[in-house]
Amino acid sequence: MPHTKNGVVMPTLELERHDAQMMQELAANLIQQNLERYSELAVTPDGHPDTRSWASIQKREGIRVYKESNFQQQQQIKAQAATGNGSVKTVKVPPSMLLMGTVKGNLDDVLYATAASTTEAMLTKSKFTDDGVVDAKVLARIVEPTMADPMHFLNVTWRYFTLSEPRDFVCLDVAGWGNTARGEQVAYHLIHSVGFDALPTFEHKGIARVNMSVCWIFRQRTPTLVECYARGYYDFDTTNAMLNSISMHNIASQWLSCVKLISHAQNMKLARLLNRGKGVISSDDSESDSGDSGYGGNSYNPAGKGTGYSMQSLLQTFPLPRRRFGSIPNVDNVFESERGTSVSSAWPMQCAAKLVLWRERISFRLLNLSRFGNFSMRFNVIYTFRS
Incomplete structure (x- = not known):
């Protein structure tokens, strides 16, 4: 069924076998090239790129975005034309950008949040991370996730942005x-x-189809820090310096949304847990799976590797906040007093929802929303399943 939003209808794409094979070969070559560039990038001892080549333009938390410092010279590169009169022509060089830094978390969670292999997952990710995507769609699925490799996929996708000016990308x-x-x-x-x-x-609707190439690479630097790297270019109009600058800063803001990936992964974990209404969670890390794929259409479970989440892992992901006075009562005691039974036995999903609602009720004013991120949306999901 065609995807319709803002008057734009993007159909799905039927690929011939040889086209799909070409896409796989292209992806493999590009990934290899980007991994080599990542390994060869010269950085200072404190983890920053060479300032002679890169200039910082934006920063958020532990992440910085850079642009090539010699871009103004690069866009004026002249090449000898193939004409006989010796004339020259100006070659447009797309601005190259670089992102480097770290976020707190683990590599599994980062890839879990990053790898959106369905239209629903793409839109959900954009909603939670505010990455600037107005609309998106998976046009063709070439390689789909498997149980053996649930995070690997290869799609042809479409994204629509409206920052600075309307643009869309087929990628x-x-x-x-x-x-x-x-x-x-x-x-x-x-x-x-x-x-x-x-x-x-x-284009008849004022939406320019432009080109881009960006590769994100994440590495576990320490047990609690993930190194983030992105490098690429956007082939927008290079003749308007002011528009270029605005566009570049907007793109930098979109890239900096990666600081919310861990929060997004935690949101999906919790929603996945609550979405398994037919499952039963126990304290011994066992769960009877109802077969749901979880919120956002991603069935991957980075913590349990396909075994489901226990309340112990949930509490590790969402620790109970400490009040500025007194102490937090023991969770087991809370449920014994409210239900008259012990938490050590298997208990249904309503208890999981009640636990998070209990946390929200006693400490809502003390929550740091910038730390927990999108808590109001998480609460709405919880309330929906609880009711």
Whole structure:
């Protein structure tokens, strides 16, 4: 069924076998090239790129976004034309951008939040992370996630942005696990523009179809810190310096949404737990799965590796806050007093919802919303399942 939003209808895409094979080969080559660039990037001892090549333009928490410091010179590169009169022409060079920094969390959670392999998951991710995507759709699924490799997929996707000016992108979208030249395990997410004659453009609606190529790479630097890296370019109009600057800063803001990936992963974990209304959670890490794929259409379980979540792991993900006075009563005692039974036995989903509602009720005013992120939406999900 066509995807309709803001008057834009983007149809699905039917790929021939040889086209799908070409997409897989292109993705493999691009991933290899980006992993090599990642390994070869020169950084200072404190983890910053060479300031002679990169200039910082935005920062959020532990993440910085840079642009090539010599971009103004690069866009004026002149190449000898193939004409006989010796004339020259100006070659447009897309601005290259770089993101580096760290976020608190683990690599599994980062890839869990990053790898949105369905339309629903793409839209959910955009809603939680505020990455600037107004609309999105999976146009073709070339490689789908499997039980053996649930985070690996290869799709053709469409994204629509309205920051600075309306633009849309048709891209090869691939995520999964990889290794650097030094043998370090990394997670990657590549988004690279591709073109298909069968897909319409929306220039008559004022939406420019532009090109981009961005590769995200994540590595577990310490047990509690994940290194974030992204590098790429956006081929927008290079003749208007002011518009270029606005566009670049908007893109930098979109990239900095990666600081919310861990929070998004935690939201999906909790929603997945509550969405299993037919399952029963026990304190011994066992759960009878009802077969739901979880919120956002991603069935991957980074903590349990497919075994489900226990309340112990839930409390580790969402620790009970400490009040400025007194002490928090023991969770077991709370449920014994309210239900008259022990938490050590298997208990239904209503108890899980009650636990989080109890936490919200006694300490709502003390919550740091910037730390927990999207708590109001998380509470709405909980309340829906509880009622």
